[in-house]
Amino acid sequence: MSLIVMKFGGTSVATVERIRVVAQHVKREVDAGHKVAVVVSAMSGVTNQLVAWVKEANELYDPREYDTVVASGEQVTSGLTAIALQKIGVKARSWQGWQIPIKTDAAHGSARMIDIPGNALLASMASGEVAVIAGFQGVEADGERIATLGRGGSDTSAVAIAAALKADLCDIYTDVDGVYTTDPRMVPKAKRMDKISYEEMLEMASLGAKVLQIRSVELAMVQGVRLRVRSSFVAPDQLKPFKLGEHSDVGTFVCDEDEIVEKHVVSGIAYAKDEAKVTLFGIEDKPGVAAAIFGPLAETNINVDMIVQNVSEDGKSTAMTFTVPAADLARSLDVVKAHKSKIGYRELKAATDVVKVSVIGIGMRSHAGVASSMFKALSSKGINIEAISTSEIKISVLISADYTELAVRTLHTLYGLDA
Amino acid sequence: MSLIVMKFGGTSVATVERIRVVAQHVKREVDAGHKVAVVVSAMSGVTNQLVAWVKEANELYDPREYDTVVASGEQVTSGLTAIALQKIGVKARSWQGWQIPIKTDAAHGSARMIDIPGNALLASMASGEVAVIAGFQGVEADGERIATLGRGGSDTSAVAIAAALKADLCDIYTDVDGVYTTDPRMVPKAKRMDKISYEEMLEMASLGAKVLQIRSVELAMVQGVRLRVRSSFVAPDQLKPFKLGEHSDVGTFVCDEDEIVEKHVVSGIAYAKDEAKVTLFGIEDKPGVAAAIFGPLAETNINVDMIVQNVSEDGKSTAMTFTVPAADLARSLDVVKAHKSKIGYRELKAATDVVKVSVIGIGMRSHAGVASSMFKALSSKGINIEAISTSEIKISVLISADYTELAVRTLHTLYGLDA
Numbered sequence: 104m105s106l107i108v109m110k111f112g113g114t115s116v117a118t119v120e121r122i123r124v125v126a127q128h129v130k131r132e133v134d135a136g137h138k139v140a141v142v143v144s145a146m147s148g149v150t151n152q153l154v155a156w157v158k159e160a161n162e163l164y165d166p167r168e169y170d171t172v173v174a175s176g177e178q179v180t181s182g183l184t185a186i187a188l189q190k191i192g193v194k195a196r197s198w199q200g201w202q203i204p205i206k207t208d209a210a211h212g213s214a215r216m217i218d219i220p221g222n223a224l225l226a227s228m229a230s231g232e233v234a235v236i237a238g239f240q241g242v243e244a245d246g247e248r249i250a251t252l253g254r255g256g257s258d259t260s261a262v263a264i265a266a267a268l269k270a271d272l273c274d275i276y277t278d279v280d281g282v283y284t285t286d287p288r289m290v291p292k293a294k295r296m297d298k299i300s301y302e303e304m305l306e307m308a309s310l311g312a313k314v315l316q317i318r319s320v321e322l323a324m325v326q327g328v329r330l331r332v333r334s335s336f337v338a339p340d341q342l343k344p345f346k347l348g349e350h351s352d353v354g355t356f357v358c359d360e361d362e363i364v365e366k367h368v369v370s371g372i373a374y375a376k377d378e379a380k381v382t383l384f385g386i387e388d389k390p391g392v393a394a395a396i397f398g399p400l401a402e403t404n405i406n407v408d409m410i411v412q413n414v415s416e417d418g419k420s421t422a423m424t425f426t427v428p429a430a431d432l433a434r435s436l437d438v439v440k441a442h443k444s445k446i447g448y449r450e451l452k453a454a455t456d457v458v459k460v461s462v463i464g465i466g467m468r469s470h471a472g473v474a475s476s477m478f479k480a481l482s483s484k485g486i487n488i489e490a491i492s493t494s495e496i497k498i499s500v501l502i503s504a505d506y507t508e509l510a511v512r513t514l515h516t517l518y519g520l521d522a
Numbered sequence: 523m524s525l526i527v528m529k530f531g532g533t534s535v536a537t538v539e540r541i542r543v544v545a546q547h548v549k550r551e552v553d554a555g556h557k558v559a560v561v562v563s564a565m566s567g568v569t570n571q572l573v574a575w576v577k578e579a580n581e582l583y584d585p586r587e588y589d590t591v592v593a594s595g596e597q598v599t600s601g602l603t604a605i606a607l608q609k610i611g612v613k614a615r616s617w618q619g620w621q622i623p624i625k626t627d628a629a630h631g632s633a634r635m636i637d638i639p640g641n642a643l644l645a646s647m648a649s650g651e652v653a654v655i656a657g658f659q660g661v662e663a664d665g666e667r668i669a670t671l672g673r674g675g676s677d678t679s680a681v682a683i684a685a686a687l688k689a690d691l692c693d694i695y696t697d698v699d700g701v702y703t704t705d706p707r708m709v710p711k712a713k714r715m716d717k718i719s720y721e722e723m724l725e726m727a728s729l730g731a732k733v734l735q736i737r738s739v740e741l742a743m744v745q746g747v748r749l750r751v752r753s754s755f756v757a758p759d760q761l762k763p764f765k766l767g768e769h770s771d772v773g774t775f776v777c778d779e780d781e782i783v784e785k786h787v788v789s790g791i792a793y794a795k796d797e798a799k800v801t802l803f804g805i806e807d808k809p810g811v812a813a814a815i816f817g818p819l820a821e822t823n824i825n826v827d828m829i830v831q832n833v834s835e836d837g838k839s840t841a842m843t844f845t846v847p848a849a850d851l852a853r854s855l856d857v858v859k860a861h862k863s864k865i866g867y868r869e870l871k872a873a874t875d876v877v878k879v880s881v882i883g884i885g886m887r888s889h890a891g892v893a894s895s896m897f898k899a900l901s902s903k904g905i906n907i908e909a910i911s912t913s914e915i916k917i918s919v920l921i922s923a924d925y926t927e928l929a930v931r932t933l934h935t936l937y938g939l940d941a
Contacts, residue, residue: 186579
């Protein structure tokens with residue numbers, strides 16, 4: 104008998120009919136003898152409606168009231184899911200954040216959990232009840248105001264609850280059946296991975312493979328919570344119940360790299376289209392210029408990603424290229440222009456027809472030559488690299504958006520990922 | 523400076539736009555220096571949607587989970603109303619039942635409030651905040667499960683909160699501007715009453731003038747809470763702020779009869795169309811027959827209203843007529859038929875084309891002849907009375923539904939109620 108946490112996102116609980124399917128997935132695990140805590144999101148679309156109402160009432164809303172309004176979405180799903188479980192003979196009760204209590208800090212709207220006492224939940228589960236927990240919400244530790252964790256916070260709730268309950272597994276049910284080596288819509292040969300390390304998943308998620316909330320993966324890594332991503336749209340009887348030590352069921356495990364025996368040099372290829380490129384020409388090649396550019400951007404909370412400074416040819420004048428989220432481009436240009444005299448550039452250019460393509464793999468740590476093979480392969484297809492950034496387990500290049508598909512397919516084949 | 527409770531029903535908070543109007547009504551009272559607690563219902567239609575989801579998940583739902591789901595409607599409105607108040611510069615915060623806490627018994631779905639500690643609310647209001655309270659909900663005293671008071675419970679919440687806070691007034695804002703001498707859609711000459719006693723209001727409400735929840739009026743009477751019914755659809759600046767001792771503003775006061783100086787013999791005419799008539803012919807005129815009929819009906823939770831037993835002509839056989847809610851007619855006939863041998867009737871007839879018309883007035887207590895003038899007036903119009911029931915302050919007659927309008931108009935004129 105194991106203790107598992109099963110998390111179901113908005114599309115998995117979009118209607119009462121879908122909630123019935125969720126109940127069947129839960130029943131499968133209960134019937135196998137497991138203790139189960141379920142974490143649910145709001146029915147898909149509900150949170151957007153609630154947020155729209157709040158903004159209609161006041162664009163500058165009080166975040167404590169925002170939380171009170173928005174947390175109601177998960178409250179509804181938790182009750183309906185408990186009822187659907189009872190309907191098929193599974194004992195269940197719903198839990199709101201304040202009932203557990205999931206204590207958070209006071210940062211309403213994007214609160215962080217600071218403590219989850221597991222005793223009430225464990226006592227309920229020991230009595231044979233499935234605990235159906237409203238995700239995304241908690242209660243401010245120093246008061247009794249409802250707090251929410253920010254959009255997508257239900258994944259993070261699930262991981263934190265799994266840690267508090269010392270669960271054997273945290274299953275994240277969503278509308279895809281796992282994590283793929285790259286976007287299957289772009290590359291039909293993309294394969295579902297059986298396992299991926301936390302570190303790789305973090306790079307995948309932040310690079311656009313939006314299966315799991317980044318925060319939830321970070322928390323799982325820190326707390327050592329084993330995650331599995333799988334689909335709630337598979338018929339409940341087509342999946343086998345969890346069995347400790349068995350890893351070969353449908354879905355992708357996200358776990359410590361020690362658990363991954365066969366370490367691929369490259370595990371996956373990600374791409375991000377929402378990047379914008381800014382280039383400043385004719386800046387002086389002297390100390391303090393970079394600070395003059397990036398200081399004001401940081402103060403404006405603009406997240407600069409890649410930075411490339413060209414080598415100066417004449418020792419005096421050079422060019423600086425950096426990328427920002429496309430949504431922040433206009434603001435970024437305003438900031439740069441406002442500081443023109445301090446920065447001292449001649450010309451400013453910006454482009455949004457760029458894409459960042461990344462290859463990710465923990466095997467890179469012990470394997471040289473990944474970057475050079477990547478550059479060579481792209482070059483052989485006539486793809487020009489505009490910027491490069493690297494981490495221990497990732498290499499990213501900025502290229503023209505026209506070549507996205509060609510680049511991703513080329514690299515997917517290059518690193519032996521084609522199914 | 524007074525402390526007032528302002529309650530807004532579902533149509534008054536149906537949209538964010540309507541909630542903005544509610545905020546203006548509240549601001550008017552705050553600007554006049556009053557401390558204000560606001561009680562809100564769910565946005566109209568929301569509760570029906572939530573109930574439908576619960577029933578779709580399981581017709582035989584767990585009432586505790588029902589409460590968790592359904593209470594979310596008022597939670598949303600309370601947050602949105604607080605935000606709308608803040609938007610126009612009024613300090614406000616929302617309160618859920620469990621935060622106050624409004625302690626209830628364990629009868630989920632139709633819980634009764636057992637204690638409302640006013641200290642947290644009063645402290646918040648003393649700091650200058652308007653307390654925006656989610657109506658209809660509380661928290662089970664022996665646990666921490668959300669409980670709801672049953673449909674329409676927000677009126678009752680408001681009255682209980684007014685009692686706990688020792689409020690000077692409980693204003694019930696709705697989509698009509700007060701209590702009328704009869705249904706204005708039927709009788710254009712119907713007048714809005716300035717005042718009505720609790721007792722009269724109870725008779726009016728239970729007889730179909732559905733302005734206030736019966737339970738809220740009972741509670742107001744017991745607790746001595748002064749109520750006022752008025753419309754939230756009047757422009758906020760068209761109403762004067764509350765002033766202690768002034769009773770002549772727009773709306774109807776519901777108060778102790780001692781406060782009503784000029785006691786009308788008849789204050790209002792009510793009618794109820796959802797009655798059904800059952801007649802048993804050829805029953806024996808002997809002890810125990812009434813018990814044989816009404817015992818089984820009571821056990822089936824069918825509420826029998828009027829009962830008429832004809833005088834037996836031959837000392838042996840007679841007829842019995844009674845009324846039940848039209849919705850319960852089929853069940854009532856089943857019960858009677860199932861007990862035919864025990865009751866011993868010859869023939870059973872039922873009709874739903876009947877209406878109960880009632881005249882109500884505390885002045886009746888000290889004024890004889892109301893019944894006879896009523897019967898004479900109806901008779902002069904050729905209206906046949908099929909059954910009669912009376913209380914200290916009310917006389918009801920059952921007549922053919924065809925004559926509803928004629929009867930109500932005739933009586934409205936007879937007792938000098940025409941505007």
